[in-house]
Amino acid sequence: MRAFARLAALGLLLLAMFEPAASAAERLDEKQRIAVVSAFPPEWVALQADLSDRAEHEINGRKFITGKLAGKDVVLFLSGVSMVNAAMTTQSALDQFVVTSVVFSGIAGGVDPALSIGDVVIADQWGQYLEAVFARKTDSGFEIPAFLPKDKFAGYGMIVPRSVGIARKGGADEETKFWFPSDPALLDAARKVAAKLDLLACASDNSCLAKPPKIVVGGNGVSGQAFVDNAEFRDYVHKTFDAKVLDMESAAVAHVTYSNGVPFLAVRSLSDLAGGGEGANQMATFMALASTNSAHVVKALLAEMP
Template identity: 75%
Template sequence: MAALERVVAVLLLALVAIAPAGQAAELLDDKPRIAVVSAFQPEWLALRADLAEGREHTINGRTFVTGTLAGKDVVLFLSGVSMVNAAMTTQSALDRFSVTSVVFSGIAGGVDPALNIGDVVVADQWGQYLEAVFARETADGFAIPPFMEEGEFDGFGMIVPRPVGVARDGASGEEARFWFPSDPGLLEIARKVAGELDLAACAAENKCLSEKPKIVVGGNGVSGQAFVDNAAFREYVHATFAAKVLDMESAAVAHVAYANGVPFVAVRSLSDLAGGGEGANEMATFMALASTNSANVVKALLEKMP
């Protein structure tokens, strides 16, 4: 009997030890805040410079800073470049802070010929265009496996886009989805900002844009795991998805926000044309300018948010 009691005691101690792993993570800060997310350093610096009452928190090596920006309570953090980093850090923020909405600020590549470097796009919806099947090459062209249904979009050679499965609270099961929406209320505020805000046109060393930059609200954006600097692929993305802009994070953040039922919007400023320019890619030249324009739109958006 004594041996049995010892076994039971050991099992109970083991259960107690592992129980916290199944519980929700403790909030690091319980004040309702807007999550303001940037992909990498230039965008982060443009926003953090104006953050007041900053207090740092660390989750898995990432820094999250609470404070006030444009008069609103925010938690500011870097997503890190890439879809996986963006999804991971956004979910961490939703788990550890009381997030009321998510606003992404960053640079991007322009794929709409009507747009120029420096323009800012606030898209209606975001798709993960590199969620795809790499199709088999046959005598009749590229073919997806016969057990798969034909998708909504034509492929680029062997790359055939597919929707992604999404699970969310209250849903009866996983849904297949390509587009993830921006919040209508936040889009309406962005339209007001677009009619009032002037954007910078010159970078350092007198590198000025040939066209005065503008803010465009509406249309589609796409995100994927590749940095795109290819004219043919740029044309495909614009024609296939009616996309204005592409990047490497926004659709991942939109996916996480959708799954958690949190309002989302992304503000993306064009640092380059994703291979559509006449010379070499100009991201290095206009990255700081694009980051500043994106940050200024985000701050104006925050000012008008309830």
């Protein structure tokens, strides 16, 4: 009898030990939602202005807000600046909510000379261009170790870009990738938005853009750990990756969504030219305007989505 009592007590102890783990695995919300991710507070605030049925949740100190936006069930959250923050918060959302697709809203630096501050870029694909080898300097130039596979991209001095190994949901083996694709259906919706949506040209302080802003759907975007304000490096990025835009989060989110098998699209409004403009960087002048335009595009995009 005493042995039975001890076993029963042990069973209760084990249940108590495992109960928190089971609770931690439960989702915060069971409704299917589109995740709308912002890098900076301005677009996050702009998106919340039209949100209904609002409810707040918290994961690791980060706020996640559910509700309805443009007729769609959504979960809004800030990624935080940086590739690591963006990857971490996106995976948290995928783990804790039933996410059907991920749309990123944010500002960026333009690297294509054909684009201007205020233009909005929705790229076909995203690459992590600062995943790299810092190469050894030799008499004949910079060389990466012989045991590392060479990628197709030219280096910038000692910085030699390379692809990353990817494990994917449903995949048998790890694959090596540089480009992460945007979802074709979401790109189609973006083209419909681009054909009919007008963007703002002036900020609240009456700082106006030199050219009316436009929405560009297609081309390449790249992301990395550095804020870029260098004309020479900007030129390298444009020529090497045929890139239109660079930022510090989109490719990380594209990587996470690809691994999880979730559709992805990034909407990036140009707040500056990554060092390509005359004089000082203009991000501080046009960040609010770029953020507002990005939020407008995202709301129109949500309305177009099935």
